[in-house]
Amino acid sequence: MTQATELATAAGSADPRVGLRAALALRRLAEQLERLQVENARHQGWSWQEIAAALDVTKQAVHKKYSATMPPQEG
Template sequence: MIDSGDIPSPENPEDAFAAVVALRRLAASLERSAVEHALAQGWTWNHIGQALGTSAQAAHKRLSPNRRAPQQDQ
């Protein structure tokens, strides 16, 4: 886990924004991997959507392995 002491202060915007970008990328990667593993374990899109706090349709539209755009390195 990330220790909150490792997160830069918002008083240093350059470091804080860099951390935001890194955390977003980490979260997206974790989410994609978790969806792939959930599908492999037989989870339904309804179950995945519930776990993510969204509808099955929204989860499928955004995260379906055959529908999502490849991850872009920025």
């Protein structure tokens, strides 16, 4: 079983301490995955608008969240 699967199972625990800790770990994992894929998209030449559409957020939201920490886009 993968760590993500184990966390998802734990998130449904009847014990709030277990469930909340698992929810926190899943949220952190999701943030890491999103950042990785935003960086990947920028390296492949995606615009902020394209990334925003894929994430179902506004261009301004995704730009504000990631632009300061992203390496400059080549080209």
